[in-house]
Amino acid sequence: MSEQPKKIRTLFCIAVLQGFFDLPSSEIGSVWKAFGEMMGRLNGMDGVEILGMLDDDETMVGTSPDGYPWTAYIMADMPDRDSVVAACNLFRTIEIGQYRLWKYCRVEARMGRALEVPAEYLAKK
Template identity: 50%
Template sequence: MTDQPLRTLLCYGNNQNFFDLPRAEIGPVWEATQALLSQLKGLDGLEIIGTFDDDAHMVGPSSGWPWTFYVLADARGQAVVQEACGLLRSVMVGEHALWRYFKVEARMGRELTIRDDVEA
């Protein structure tokens, strides 16, 4: 066991429900997505390292790789990763939870360090 944080990649994918929305109804989903990201940033035990949006080169539903967007973070443990994933259940878009429009999968591991004392 180590005290090192879990390097975590949260992978989010739009599903067909998102693409079935009329253009005028996409705004509330975007606002809810911003709320999700703000809540992630505020989670105790989760430090966001960076984000990556793949929407310029990936269009359409994401049921797996490639995902729509990613959040790379260090997590204190699996419980906070579970809490991060669970935000799709509690962030609302009108009467529906955000998971109506997105799915999330988390990949957890350890930081891969690049050593300076090894020659190429």
């Protein structure tokens, strides 16, 4: 019996950009709808397990600066690097009228592995 390949623990860091805040209130709903589509499509990808989400919009008001801190985070176990690229590509392909989601949000994926303490350090002596 072959061993399943380890999934890639991935943190999707999402920034809300100034373009979102510049929208008239009547157009904000279309961005939220597109963002919901992105989350649904990510969750529906083969082999993807979303572990958690965090949105700090209540304590961070306005646009995200370049880099940390981000506005929202999605932690997921992804089957491979190609699936991480495909998830990021959702921001390039989901349409909002004549624009794409990336006009309003930026994403960066951090890939690694689940942090596990080696068994020899857990054993009682």
